[in-house]
Amino acid sequence: MLVKTLFAGFGGQGVLMMGYCVAYTAMLEGRHVTFMPSYGAEVRGGTANCTVTISTAEIASPVASSPENVVVMNQPSMERFQHHVRTGGALIINSTMCEREPVRKDISVHAVPATRIAEELGDIRAANMVLAGAFTRLTHNVSLEMLLDAVGDIVGRKRAHMLELNHRAIIAGHEYFDLKKPAKKRKD
C-alpha cells in the first residue's frame, strides 16, 4: 500500500509543518515514509507545498505527479492542485479560505472550515492542525492517536499551551466529519 498526499497553501500557513506531522506519524507507525518539500524560486511567490508518501514497502520516489490526496489551505492552491489529484482520490479543502468550488467531479471533495475552527479555538495558526485531524479521519492514512503523539514529540511536551491547542485543533478537525453528513462521493 502506497499513498501520496500533497499539502499546499500560502507560506506562513504551516503547510510544511502539517505535512511533517503526518510524515512523522507514519514513521512512528513503523511505515516507510518520505517528506518532500517543494523548494526553489517559487518560495518568493509566497506559496509552499510538500508531498508525503507513506507506504508499507520501500518508496521509489518521494514526488507525486498525481497524488491520492491533496490538502489545500487556500484558493490559489486549490485551483492549481485539484488537477493533480488522482481520479478517485480525495481533495481536502480549507473552506474558510476557498470561495470557489473545485471543478473536478471524479474525486471526493471534503471541505473543512479549518481557519474558522482554528479561530474559534483561539489561534488561526492552528488551521493546519485542524486539516491534519480531518486528514486522519478521511484517509485513515495515519491514526489519530499516533498523530497526537507525533505532535507531542514535535511541538515538545513542555510547551503545554501550544501542544494543547494543537491537540484540540486536530481533534476538532477529526471530529468535524462525524458531526457532518458524508461528503459527496465520499469513500474510505
Add this chain to the structure above:
Amino acid sequence: MLVKTLFAGFGGQGVLMMGYCVAYTAMLEGRHVTFMPSYGAEVRGGTANCTVTISTAEIASPVASSPENVVVMNQPSMERFQHHVRTGGALIINSTMCEREPVRKDISVHAVPATRIAEELGDIRAANMVLAGAFTRLTHNVSLEMLLDAVGDIVGRKRAHMLELNHRAIIAGHEYFDLKKPAKKRKD
C-alpha cells in the same frame, strides 16, 4: 640525419641567443629544427641551457638526453653537461671560463677562449657568437654563411654596429680552428 646540440652557461652569457641563432640558421637552410629552452625553477640558480635539434626529417623530440654536441660557456656547465655528450660526440668549451679539463675521453673536446676573443673584439658579450662560429666550423651542422645571414635577421640590419661585432665574433670563432692545430680526437 638528426643532430642535437645542447648549449649551456650562466644566465646572461647569451646561451639562449646562441642556440636560437643556430636554430634560425637551420630554418633558413630549409631543415627541420626545434629549439627547446630549459625552463623552470633552475633559472633562479642563474644557469641556462637549450637544446637545438636539426634534422632532414621530422623531429620526434626536441629534448636530448645524450646530444651529439654540447657547447658550454662556463665551468659549472662543463662539469655537468660533459657527461651528457654522446660517445664520439663533440664538446665545445669556452676555455676562458673553464679552468679544469673535462674528464670524458670518449668524445672530442674543442676549447675556444671565446670570452677572451670577444674581449679583444671589444665586447665580452659577443663570446656566445664566437662559440657559434666555432660550432659551424667544428660540426658543419649549419653553414657559416647562413649563420651570418641569420644573425643579420635576428639582430636587425639597422643595428649596424651590433651586427658587425657579432659577425666579426662569428668569423673569429670559425677561423680560430684554422689557425690552430686540430684538437685531439678531432673529427668532422
Add this chain to the structure above:
Amino acid sequence: MRKLEPRPATLKDAAFHYCAGCGHSIAHRVIAEVIHEMGIADRTIGVPPAGCAVLAYNYFDVDMTEAPHGRGAAVATGIKRAFPEGVVFTYQGDGDLAAIGTAEIIHAANRGERITAIFINNAVYGMTGGQMAPTTLLNMRTTTSPAGRDARREGYPIRVCELLAHFDGACYIERTAVNSPRNIRRTKKAVRKAFQTQIDDLGFSLVEILSPCPTNWKMKPMDAWKWIDEVMSVQYPIGVIKDTTGDTSDNAG
C-alpha cells in the same frame, strides 16, 4: 486628466516576483527610469547577479547577460572593453559583490573600469534563504549566524563603499536607500550620476542601495523600511562617499 504612468518604458510589462516590500523592486524601477530618461536604453547592457535579482532580465527591457555568482564585475569588464560605446552596469547583492565577488569588484574599481555597479545591500543572502552576508550587522540573527553575528567568530560588517573609495580608479561612490520617498529620489539621482560618470569616461562608479528584505529579516515590510533608518544606516551611513568627477552639484541628494 493626466495619468502618471508608474512603469518606465525600459521595464517590461511583468509583475515582480520579489517579496512584499522588497527593495529590489524599487531599485529596478529607479534604474529603469534613469536609463529611460538618459535615453541610453539602446546601448545599455546589464549584468544581473546570482541572487534574488537573478531574473532581472525578465524586467529590464535592455540587453542583459548572466554572470556566475560574484563575477559580475569581471563579466562587465569584458563587455565594456569589447563594447566601449556601451553603458554597462552590474546589479549585485551583498553576497555576490562583497563575499564571493570581492576580488572582482576590487580590481575592477582599481582598474577604473568604466562600469557602474549597483550594489544592493540587504544584509543577508536573500535568494538562498537568509544566510549571513558580509554586510550582516553585529548580533543580527541569520540562518548561518543563529546566535547573532559575533565579531569574534564571523567578523565585522563590511562597509563596501568606504572600502572601494580606497581605490584611485573608483570615481564616484554613493550610498543610498530605497526605504522612503526621499531616499528613493536620492537613489535615482545617484544612479544617474553613476551612469554619467561612466559615460563621461571618468572611471568606476558604484551606488550602494540599502534595501529591505522583510522576508529574511523576519519583519513586516514597513518595519523593515524603518529598520534601515534606525539601525542599518548607522552602520552604513547614507551619502556620497567619494566623488572625483569634479561635478558635485547633485551631491546633496
Add this chain to the structure above:
Amino acid sequence: MRKLEPRPATLKDAAFHYCAGCGHSIAHRVIAEVIHEMGIADRTIGVPPAGCAVLAYNYFDVDMTEAPHGRGAAVATGIKRAFPEGVVFTYQGDGDLAAIGTAEIIHAANRGERITAIFINNAVYGMTGGQMAPTTLLNMRTTTSPAGRDARREGYPIRVCELLAHFDGACYIERTAVNSPRNIRRTKKAVRKAFQTQIDDLGFSLVEILSPCPTNWKMKPMDAWKWIDEVMSVQYPIGVIKDTTGDTSDNAG
C-alpha cells in the same frame, strides 16, 4: 673569540635558491630569528605561497604546508581554527596576496583571524618571470606592462596595508623593508610584534615587507635596494599603518 652565528636554529642548513640580493632571503632569516627568539618553533605552522618562496619549507625548520596560489589566508584559517594553540603565519607575495588571493586575505582580516600574514611586496610576479603585480608602480615596465604600467589600462598600485587597515578585525599592520640594516632590524621588530598580536589573541596581523627583486627589476642588487628607498617607499610608506594592540612602545621601529 666569539662567533656570531648568522643562521638561526629555526633555519635548515640549506643555501637559498633566491637570486643575488633578493629580499626573500633576508625576510626568511628575520622570521626564523623571531620564531627562534620567541621560542615558538614547536608550535609554529607556516604557509608558504606559490611564488619565488614556494620552497620556503626547505629553509624554515618548522612545520609547513603548501597552499594553492593565493589561498594562504584560507588555509591558515583552517589550520588556526583546528589548532588554536599554534602560531600560524602565511608568507605571501604581492601576486599571491593582492591579486588572486584578494578575497581570502580581506575576509581573513575582517574575521580577525588570529594569523599573521607576511606580505612580500616586490612589485612584480617574481617566480613567473616578472609580470605586472597589483603593486607594480605606475610607469614601471614589466613583461605584461611592456609600455610601463598605465593607470587607465592597468589600474593603480594597490596599498595593501592601508586597504586592510580598513577592517576592524585587523589589529596590527606595519610596512617595513629589507633594504638596509635599519630596515631589516625594523622588520624583525614588526614580525615579532605581529606574532605577539596573534599569540595574545588580539586579531589579525600583517607585516608588509618591501623586498628587492633585482632580477625582474633588471637592476644590480644594490641599485634595487636603493630604489626601494628612493621610489618604492614613496608609494608605499614605511611605518605602522594600524595598531589596536594597545601596546605602541615598539612602533618607532
Add this chain to the structure above:
Amino acid sequence: MKAKERKRAHITINAEECKGCCACVEFCPEKQIGVSKKLNTRGYFPAAVNGVRQRCTGCAVCQVVCPEMAIVVVRDG
C-alpha cells in the same frame, strides 16, 4: 505650491498586483490609503483607497514608494 498640491487628483490601485506592503499607506501625506480586508488571489491583503471621498493631492508619493507599480495617480486638473 501648497495650493497646487491641494488640487484634485485620485489614484487607482491594482489590487491584484499589490502585495500589501503598506508603503503607500505609510507614506501618503494625506493618509488616503488603507488596507483591504479581502485577500487577493496571490494571498495578500491589498491596499485600498480610504473611505469614499478622496482628499488626494496627486503628490505621487504613493507611486514613488510602491514597489509593485500598482498605483496610478491621475491628476484630475
Add this chain to the structure above:
Amino acid sequence: MKAKERKRAHITINAEECKGCCACVEFCPEKQIGVSKKLNTRGYFPAAVNGVRQRCTGCAVCQVVCPEMAIVVVRDG
C-alpha cells in the same frame, strides 16, 4: 661605545655561498669589504675582505644585511 666598537674583530666570508650582491660592501661602515675578481663556482664574483689588515669593529652590519648568511663575524675580544 665607540671605544668598544673599535675593538678588534674580523669576519669570514663563505665565497661559495656568496652571490656577490654587494650589500656587505655597501653597508660596512668601515669599508672593510670589497669584491673578488674571481668567479665562484656558481658564477658570482664573491665579496672578499679588503686588503690585509682589517679594521673591523665587529658591528655585524654585514651579517645583518647578507642575504646568504655567508658572513660570520668573529669578535676577537
Add this chain to the structure above:
Amino acid sequence: MGKKQLLRGNEAVGEAAVRAGCRFYFGYPITPQNELPEYMARRMPEVGGTFIQSESELSAINMVLGASVTGARAMTSSSSPGISLKQEGISFMAAMELPGVVVNIIRGGPGLGNIAPAQSDYFQATRGGGHGDYRTIVLAPASVQELADLTHDAFDLADRYRTPVVILADGMIGQMMEPVEFRKPVVDALPEKSWALRGARNRRSRFIRSLILDVDLEEEHNWKLYRKYQRIQNNEVRWDEFMTDDAATAVVAYGTAARIAKGAIIRAREKGIPAGLFRPVTLWPFPMKQLKRLAERLKTILVFEMSTGQMLEDVKLAVEGAAPVEFHGRPGGVIPTPAEVLRVISRVHGRAAKAKQDKPG
C-alpha cells in the same frame, strides 16, 4: 543504535558528520544544500566545533585543506557550480594526500541551471574535475539513511586512504526527509595521524606539499597515488543488486535514479518482466568486475541517469560488450517517475526478447 528521526537529507549529512568526529565545517550557501551549512551553524558550537561561512567555495575547500593538515576531520559542501570552484583545491588535497569530505548536492546544469535534482556532475566527480592524475572516492547514496551512513564512512575512508572523498547526491536526497537511524558509534577519538602538522614538538619539523619540481620524483609520486587508487579499487568497491539473480534485463542506476528504477522494476516483475537493478554505491571505484560478471548473464543493460549519459561510459567500460547497453536519460532537473522507467524497461526488454527470437539459438 539510536532511535529513528525524521530528517532532511542535508541535515542527516550534518549530524552524521558530527557523529563521525567532524568538528570543522566550511561552506558557502547554495541551493539545494543550504540546510547543511545551516545545520552546522547551529550544531558545531554545541560540540565545540567550528563553523565558518567562508567568503566563497574556493576559500571553503582551502579551509578544509588547512584543518585537514592539522589532522582534524573537516568537510565542505556545495552544489554543482560551487563544486566546480573547488576543483583546484580538491586536486591539491589529492596531491598532498589530505583527507577531507566534499558533499555535492547536484542541481540542474550546466551554468546556473536550476535548483532541481540532477546527476550531471558524475564526470566531474569520478574523473577528477581538477587537473592532474588523481581520483577521489565517490559515494552515491539513494536514501537519507544511506546518505547518513555513507557520510560516516566517508570520513573513515578519507582518513584511511588520505584522500578527499566526494559524496554525490542530488537535490532530492538533500531536500527529502526520511526516517534515519544513526547506527554507527559516535567517534570520540580520531585515528592517529602520524603525518599531521601540529608543531614540531619533540620531533623534527616536516612539511606537506604537492610541488615536486624533479620530474622523476613527481612521476614516482604519481605512480604512488596510482597504486593507492588501485588499492581502493580492489578494496572499496560497493554496489547493490536487486532481483538480478534471474534477470534478463538489468537497470544500472545510482542514487535517486536507482530508487526510482527499483520502483519500476518491482512493477516490471509484477508484469512478468525479469528485470533487476545494479546499483553502484561507489561511483569511483566503479564496480567494474561486478557489473561485468552480471552482464555476462544478461540480455540487455539499461543505463538510467538523470543526465544525458555520463555513468554510461563506465558501464560500457565495465561491460566490454558482454551485453548490449541502452540508455535512458532525463537531464535538467526532471525527476522521472517509476512508471516512465517501467515503460522504458518494457521496451528495452521487448526489443531484446525480439532480437533473441529473430536469431534463435
Add this chain to the structure above:
Amino acid sequence: MGKKQLLRGNEAVGEAAVRAGCRFYFGYPITPQNELPEYMARRMPEVGGTFIQSESELSAINMVLGASVTGARAMTSSSSPGISLKQEGISFMAAMELPGVVVNIIRGGPGLGNIAPAQSDYFQATRGGGHGDYRTIVLAPASVQELADLTHDAFDLADRYRTPVVILADGMIGQMMEPVEFRKPVVDALPEKSWALRGARNRRSRFIRSLILDVDLEEEHNWKLYRKYQRIQNNEVRWDEFMTDDAATAVVAYGTAARIAKGAIIRAREKGIPAGLFRPVTLWPFPMKQLKRLAERLKTILVFEMSTGQMLEDVKLAVEGAAPVEFHGRPGGVIPTPAEVLRVISRVHGRAAKAKQDKPG
C-alpha cells in the same frame, strides 16, 4: 602564405589568435604559458585590441565570457591549476552557448605539481571538469605549426558551434620553438553573430543566460546542447594516421606523446616491426569510429600518454574489444624518449606475435 618564422609555441598561439581576429585576451601568469600573455601584452595594443592581466584565472574566464557576449573573439590561457579555476566559467559559457578559446599548456600535476610537460588534464578537458552535461571541443596539437593552425581553427569552431574550445597542449609545445608559417588568411571581419549583445538598437532587447528554472525547459536545453555535441561528433572529428596501412601494432597517442611515438615508429619500421601511429587531433570529439575501424585490422594497440592513463578510457570505448589495448604512461612531467617507446613497442608487438604463435589459426 606567410614566410617561416622561428616561434615559440606560446607565441605562435598569440599570433595565430590575432590573425584569427581575436582582439581580447584576458589571462593570469603561470608557467609554462607565460610567453602567451606576455606576447599579447605587446601585440594587442598594436592591433587595437585589449590585453588585461586579470586578478585571477577566474576573472579571466569571466572577462572572456563578457567579451564574447558582445560578439568579439576572445581568449584566455593558463596551465593546469589555473584551468581548474576556470571550470565554473567554462560550464557557464557552454550553457550560455558562448564561443571562446581556452588554452591549457599542461604541466605536471595534481596540485602545484611542477612546470614540466604533461598530459594529465585529458579527463578535465574532454569530460568537462565543470558541472553539468556539456562538452568542449578539445584540440591537441603535436607541433608548433599545428598549434598555430589549430588556434586559428579554434576560433572558427567556437563561433560556428557557439561553444568554448579548449586547446590542450603541454609545456613542451608551449616552450619549444619551431618554424611556423601562418597559412590561414587574416580574419578582417568576424562572422555575423545575430545573438550577440551590443545594445537593443532597432531591435527588441534580449538576454543571454544559463538559468532555466523550469525543469522541462532546462531538459530541453540540455538535449539541445546534446544534439549540438552530436553534430560536432559527426562533423568535426580530426585525426592523423602514420604507417597504419599495414600495421599490426598501432600506437595511439596525441600531442607531444604522438610525436615521440612517431619517432619510435620510424625506428621500429627500420627494425622490421610493422608499427603505426593513430593520433587523435580532436580529443573531443574523439575519433571513435576511425579508431574502431583501424583496430579491427590490428593485433595490438598501445596507448601512450604522459599521464597514468586517461585517453586510455576513450580508446577502450572506441575499440570495444576489437584489439587488445596496452598502456604505457609517463606522468609527472617526464618527457619520454623515442628509444623508450620503441622498447615498449617491441615488447608489445613481440607479445602479440607470440600470442598469435601460441594460438595458431
